[in-house]
Amino acid sequence: MQFATWNVNSLTVRLNQLLDWLAANPVDALVLQETKLTDDKFPHADLEAAGYQSQWFGQKTYNGVALLTKVGSTDIVKNIPGFADDQARVIAGTVPHDSLGSVRLVGCYFPNGQAPDSDKFVYKMAWLTALEAWLQDELSRHPNLVLMGDFNVAPTDADVYDPIGWKDQIHCTVEERAHFDKLVGLGLTDAFRLFEQAPKPWTWWDYRNLAFRKNQGLRIDHILVSDALKARTTACAIDKAPRKNERPSDHAPVIVTLA
């Protein structure tokens, strides 16, 4: 099976690119971030015509997440239970799996955090702490779990084009990386690093400064697999192709393959 994550930075602008991508990459499930749509505007009919059933959770202007699956998903959760949040950042659901029975998919748009000394950073830390507590619970109920999305964290200096320039900057702080390690400590593995990868494996490139052309980016979109799924994970790759589109998202999709 294949699962993927993609921050589309406005589903309104990127719908046709998404449909093209799904036609070329018929993954079993895809989580989206930054749909930037209220729920009444979600294009579920277009996605259904493309062979995908949608679960969605959005808001006006900002954030917004969705879970698209070929065969449908159950036990949907929107945002972190018990964590009061007016921002739409989490959608989780369960999909059937031939030999495992089922796999729990958790799609997240982690807070950006803006700057280490900002209120938004304080919110990011609180959100991460709440996510960890909930995921510990989720993992106990669903050993076969995949956590994927835009983490807005570059886990190591190898995930940053200019580690010196980005040192202690947002996405690269000690505190954010400690939270990433905490997620790993729950029994999750960065699927991308299970495999040998080409250097400069970014998932995001700034729209400014010709960053994509110069390949100046960060690896901040991730897929983490639970211990029970680790041995069945056979590939994980970033698809840079959509970043070359006209009017692209600034993020590229990441795909994991499970046996």
Place this chain on the structure above:
DNA sequence: ATGCCTTGCTTAGCAAGA
């Protein structure tokens, strides 16, 4: 460099992203 794009909201610049 309080900049550089892009998006949404609203219609001229902001807020926010990363």
